[in-house]
Amino acid sequence: MRIELKREGGVAFFPGLNRPRGLDLASLPPETAEALQRAVREARFFEQPATVGTAARGADRIRYTITVEDDGGRRHSVQLLEPVEEPHLRALLELLKQAEKTQRASARAQHP
Amino acid sequence: MRPHSRHRHSLHCILPPYLSREIARNGTREQRERILRTLSIDTTFRSMRVARGAMIPLGQRLIPSPMMVESQLQRTIYDMKNTEALPGTVVRTEGQGDTSDVCVNEAYNGLGATYDLFWEVFARNSIDGMGMPLHAHVHYGENYNNAFWDGERMVFGDGDGDLFNRFTIAVDIIGHELTHGVTEHDGPLTYFSQSGALNESISDVFGSLVKQRVLNQKADQADWLIGEGLFTDNVEGVALRSMKDPGTAYDDDVLGKDPQPGHMRSFVKTWEDNGGVHINSGIPNRAFYLVATQLGGYAWERAGHIWYEALRDPRLRSNAGFGSFARLTVMAAGRLYGSDKDEEKAVRDAWNQVGIRVSRERAGEPAWGPGVQLPQQAQQQPPTH
Numbered sequence A: 001m002r003i004e005l006k007r008e009g010g011v012a013f014f015p016g017l018n019r020p021r022g023l024d025l026a027s028l029p030p031e032t033a034e035a036l037q038r039a040v041r042e043a044r045f046f047e048q049p050a051t052v053g054t055a056a057r058g059a060d061r062i063r064y065t066i067t068v069e070d071d072g073g074r075r076h077s078v079q080l081l082e083p084v085e086e087p088h089l090r091a092l093l094e095l096l097k098q099a100e101k102t103q104r105a106s107a108r109a110q111h112p
Numbered sequence B: 001m002r003p004h005s006r007h008r009h010s011l012h013c014i015l016p017p018y019l020s021r022e023i024a025r026n027g028t029r030e031q032r033e034r035i036l037r038t039l040s041i042d043t044t045f046r047s048m049r050v051a052r053g054a055m056i057p058l059g060q061r062l063i064p065s066p067m068m069v070e071s072q073l074q075r076t077i078y079d080m081k082n083t084e085a086l087p088g089t090v091v092r093t094e095g096q097g098d099t100s101d102v103c104v105n106e107a108y109n110g111l112g113a114t115y116d117l118f119w120e121v122f123a124r125n126s127i128d129g130m131g132m133p134l135h136a137h138v139h140y141g142e143n144y145n146n147a148f149w150d151g152e153r154m155v156f157g158d159g160d161g162d163l164f165n166r167f168t169i170a171v172d173i174i175g176h177e178l179t180h181g182v183t184e185h186d187g188p189l190t191y192f193s194q195s196g197a198l199n200e201s202i203s204d205v206f207g208s209l210v211k212q213r214v215l216n217q218k219a220d221q222a223d224w225l226i227g228e229g230l231f232t233d234n235v236e237g238v239a240l241r242s243m244k245d246p247g248t249a250y251d252d253d254v255l256g257k258d259p260q261p262g263h264m265r266s267f268v269k270t271w272e273d274n275g276g277v278h279i280n281s282g283i284p285n286r287a288f289y290l291v292a293t294q295l296g297g298y299a300w301e302r303a304g305h306i307w308y309e310a311l312r313d314p315r316l317r318s319n320a321g322f323g324s325f326a327r328l329t330v331m332a333a334g335r336l337y338g339s340d341k342d343e344e345k346a347v348r349d350a351w352n353q354v355g356i357r358v359s360r361e362r363a364g365e366p367a368w369g370p371g372v373q374l375p376q377q378a379q380q381q382p383p384t385h
């Protein structure tokens, strides 16, 4: 399974963070990969609409786009506008951000 | 007795607002004109007409509510305890002392500093001008790298500690978020493309003024950075943006390079970031910086008043581009300080330097009177994508 996380907006635009970040679950620690798979399942990710949440008002909110491609070749994208109210999608997003942070830290340790 | 009656006489404010109103009612014509320049309680054009000849009974128009003679600062800080389920728990209300939580105190003080700028300098009573209570929510989410305005309240994350520190650390960011509320109320400027970049720029301008006022800095002493202190040591950069030199705030492996242009020739066309609202805001940001430094002194005095006047101009459309906002600032400068005086020249010149020409003819004020209709606002819908 591959998961991509892309973010747009927030109080500033960072070109580096705006690029979609891909996570190949095979390259993650097994417990992280399992947790992510479970989160995708619990969020019923493939049944979610393309956009969750609307922004009639407000400013500086982040818009996340999560794309999941499973090993069977299924692919689906969901756009989330914060604050994300749905608890399972929120949990998935949290896990993704955590995994991203861990990846960055290990990359930094290898190439200081 | 209110525990926090505010009788602050700011050195940099011509007079405290309640005193200004007394003069507006009872002062001489010269006194009135001087005060009305700073006192934008009612709409710009009413004040304008009043200042020009007291055509409207002063007491009626200038004082919409008899309650508005004293500060109505009303802050509530909520602790989200690292969840995203708003509103969280109230941890500090107006008048209560410091807590042991630095985020709570920074939010409380930052809201206070922002309220004070709008109240003491622009005679505006909170976000809506009617004393709207201010709500800030800290410790939002886990490792949350952002601060936002949701249409009702300000929300601040702790940062992930890897790239970002807590978002309450920068008082200009608090001012930035609160100003989004002001713009939403007065503008509103559609959060997309050029009008969205203006919306962003106005938040940076007043956010920066909050910080400069807290630090008592004149225009040439300020760093003109937005969000200084937000980055951790892991990031190659000083702040989120630079109003002085857009595009130079950071250049980092993870974050990339600051994409802001400081001139129309580098205007970025994109569908991302709501059409580049945090990118192209560099252009009007730099225009403001140029006005403020050209005029000298405290930036909130003349430059700030000109921008505030333009924001409140009923002719500012929700889909305004840089050019029409520029024109309104030139007109505001002429109206407030006299046509063809230093202020108007500085404003025109600043826009010119960022590639926006406001021609003399077009900046001239159109006929304006009770019978004149406002231009119809064409609704611009942001794309859904």
Ligand SMILES: [Zn+2]
Binding pocket: A011, A059, A060, B176, B180, B200, B203
């Ligand atoms: Zn903003």
